[in-house]
Amino acid sequence: xxxxxLKKENxxxxxxSLMLDNVMHYCPGCSHGTVHKLIAEIVExxxxxxxxxGVSPVGCAVFAYNYIDVDWAEAAxxxxxxxxxxxxxxxxxxxxxxxQGDGDLSAIGTCETIHAAARGENIAVVYxxxxxxxxxxxxxxxxxxxxxxxxTTPYGRDPRLNGYPYKIADMLAHLDGVCYIxxxxxxxxxxxxxxxxxxxxxxxxxxxxxGFSMVEVVSTCNSGWKLSPVQANEWLEQNMLxxxxxxxxxxx
Amino acid sequence: MADKEVKLMKGNEVIAYAAIRYxxxxxxxxxxxxxxxxxxxxxxxxxxxxxxxxxxxxxSEIASVNMLYGGAATGKRVMTSSSSxxxxxxxxxxxxxxxxxxxxxxxxxxxxxxxxGTIQPSQGDYFQACKGGAHGDFHLIVLAPNSVQEMHDFVxxxxxxxxxxxxxxxxxxxxxxxxxxxxxxxxxxxPRKTDAEIEAECKSWAIYGKPADRARNVVTSxxxxxxxxxxxxxxxxxxxxxxxxxxVRYEAVECDDADYVIVAFGSSARICSATVELAxxxxxxxxxxxPVTLYPFPKKPIAxxxxxxxxxxxxxxxxxxxxxxxxxxxxxxxxxxxxxxRQGGSLFTPDEVYRALKDKIINRG
Numbered sequence: 001x002x003x004x005x006l007k008k009e010n011x012x013x014x015x016x017s018l019m020l021d022n023v024m025h026y027c028p029g030c031s032h033g034t035v036h037k038l039i040a041e042i043v044e045x046x047x048x049x050x051x052x053x054g055v056s057p058v059g060c061a062v063f064a065y066n067y068i069d070v071d072w073a074e075a076a077x078x079x080x081x082x083x084x085x086x087x088x089x090x091x092x093x094x095x096x097x098x099x100q101g102d103g104d105l106s107a108i109g110t111c112e113t114i115h116a117a118a119r120g121e122n123i124a125v126v127y128x129x130x131x132x133x134x135x136x137x138x139x140x141x142x143x144x145x146x147x148x149x150x151x152t153t154p155y156g157r158d159p160r161l162n163g164y165p166y167k168i169a170d171m172l173a174h175l176d177g178v179c180y181i182x183x184x185x186x187x188x189x190x191x192x193x194x195x196x197x198x199x200x201x202x203x204x205x206x207x208x209x210x211g212f213s214m215v216e217v218v219s220t221c222n223s224g225w226k227l228s229p230v231q232a233n234e235w236l237e238q239n240m241l242x243x244x245x246x247x248x249x250x251x252x
Numbered sequence: 253m254a255d256k257e258v259k260l261m262k263g264n265e266v267i268a269y270a271a272i273r274y275x276x277x278x279x280x281x282x283x284x285x286x287x288x289x290x291x292x293x294x295x296x297x298x299x300x301x302x303x304x305x306x307x308x309x310x311x312s313e314i315a316s317v318n319m320l321y322g323g324a325a326t327g328k329r330v331m332t333s334s335s336s337x338x339x340x341x342x343x344x345x346x347x348x349x350x351x352x353x354x355x356x357x358x359x360x361x362x363x364x365x366x367x368x369g370t371i372q373p374s375q376g377d378y379f380q381a382c383k384g385g386a387h388g389d390f391h392l393i394v395l396a397p398n399s400v401q402e403m404h405d406f407v408x409x410x411x412x413x414x415x416x417x418x419x420x421x422x423x424x425x426x427x428x429x430x431x432x433x434x435x436x437x438x439x440x441x442x443p444r445k446t447d448a449e450i451e452a453e454c455k456s457w458a459i460y461g462k463p464a465d466r467a468r469n470v471v472t473s474x475x476x477x478x479x480x481x482x483x484x485x486x487x488x489x490x491x492x493x494x495x496x497x498x499x500v501r502y503e504a505v506e507c508d509d510a511d512y513v514i515v516a517f518g519s520s521a522r523i524c525s526a527t528v529e530l531a532x533x534x535x536x537x538x539x540x541x542x543p544v545t546l547y548p549f550p551k552k553p554i555a556x557x558x559x560x561x562x563x564x565x566x567x568x569x570x571x572x573x574x575x576x577x578x579x580x581x582x583x584x585x586x587x588x589x590x591x592x593x594r595q596g597g598s599l600f601t602p603d604e605v606y607r608a609l610k611d612k613i614i615n616r617g
Contacts, residue, residue: 049462065468070468072469076318076344086280
């Protein structure tokens with residue numbers, strides 16, 4: 001084995017200086033790590049570290065504050081958009097974003113999410129939708145697909161028993177306070193690049209005072225889905241994307 | 253010195269005036285009777301055009317207390333107000349505020365319960381305010397005003413104590429204090445703290461965007477390692493002991509020579525001060541001890557009265573008997589302690605309390 005000296009001009013990729021070295025608690029293959037990396041890169045590229053305040057949820061991303069080197073508030077379950085509202089109203093020139101999962105945002109936090117959007121709060125919301133409660137052990141979420149097996153739908157989600165999944169992104173898009181809603185994924189390199197552009201746009205909107213922006217990231221939970229990382233990416237394409245199609249839902 | 257600014261105002265209105273003049277940075281609220289005048293007055297006064305104070309009507313008390321959490325996390329002086337059922341909705345948030353050690357002010361203008369209950373005055377939320385009222389071991393700092401002037405004065409006191417201890421503070425008023433009109437002397441307008449002042453004061457914990465010269469701050473109540481969480485719990489308890497040592501406030505009326513003492517807070521204490529006059533006119537040596545801080549509770553002065561030879565205590569409350577438990581703990585069995593109360597939004601009269609004092613304490617068999 002020979003040592004190769006890397007020349008600075010040959011380096012095409014480096015870890016964002018805002019990504020901390022704490023060992024991540026996320027499972028291998030999980031989408032959270034990728035989305036965290038994108039946020040760290042975007043904050044760094046926009047030069048916003050000293051202006052950024054993140055709001056972490058209850059759920060797997062509760063510890064987001066251990067990984068991205070900005071100020072954070074950890075919100076009660078579902079309340080991130082209300083917490084972010086309080087921060088942003090008092091600091092209108094700061095970059096305030098929430099990072100929430102589907103249980104947090106579209107179940108227990110539905111009310112806080114809808115009203116922050118309706119008021120047109122100038123915040124960016126990063127919404128990780130993996131159709132399951134990850135942290136608590138893989139229970140049904142409002143986003144769980146019909147027929148999908150979870151810890152609380154062991155025979156598959158049955159609409160007569162469990163109701164139907166819903167697309168909160170499409171609902172929010174109808175609200176006047178909302179300027180940007182998009183649905184992205186990070187299961188391929190091309191999708192990661194698109195997702196980064198989308199999150200950056202949401203952050204720019206929040207700083208420009210254009211209103212409420214949300215980037216839904218259709219994500220994998222390979223542990224909860226009981227699939228390998230590669231199988232989970234395939235399952236996402238075959239099952240999640242037909243119900244949660246990628247692309248902009250609203251952009252004004 | 254400028255002339256005093258004296259106005260005739262409702263208790264709820266004066267909360268709004270006092271907040272603006274204290275230099276409060278933000279109010280987040282949701283309408284509920286009998287405290288809606290707080291936000292109505294703020295919206296009418298438009299402080300965002302003068303002091304820069306933010307006023308926002310939330311979609312629920314759950315949202316308003318979490319907006320409070322966000323605002324308080326930045327080191328700014330923020331408040332909310334509500335009445336009993338709304339405060340129940342805020343209880344989750346109060347636990348998080350206490351756990352994350354965020355200074356802020358919550359005003360509870362109590363009404364009768366349980367459930368939707370009545371919109372008339374009550375003191376039925378004593379347990380909720382003083383014994384935690386939500387999950388986990390925590391305390392709010394609880395102040396009980398008995399006049400419109402104290403509604404005004406306690407806004408500043410509550411904020412000062414909240415920041416001194418990095419702990420949420422509550423003004424526990426009731427529908428009577430909130431709705432009644434009295435003369436009040438308003439404090440002069442103070443400037444709001446500048447961002448630079450707040451950053452200097454709260455640099456070790458507040459979140460306002462991480463500058464290059466400090467590590468990131470994280471406002472959280474989460475700690476999964478039990479040995480670390482226990483350390484946090486012990487630190488919180490040490491803080492509560494310090495409050496008990498340093499912040500007890502009470503008013504003693506004619507207690508020095510009293511044979512019998514009525515313990516009452518807030519609007520009840522106003523009524524009971526007339527009971528003391530009735531008794532004294534008949535030659536009975538009756539005093540009134542009015543806790544101003546319900547948490548920390550004035551245990552020591554009550555215990556000292558019991559040791560000094562007071563023959564009995566009557567805890568007069570607009571509830572079924574809540575504070576009486578703390579009076580009994582303070583008296584510790586030395587002399588009889590009884591409760592007299594009215595519920596459902598009814599108030600008692602001075603005569604009624606006097607009769608109860610005679611029946612339950614003075615003439616007890």
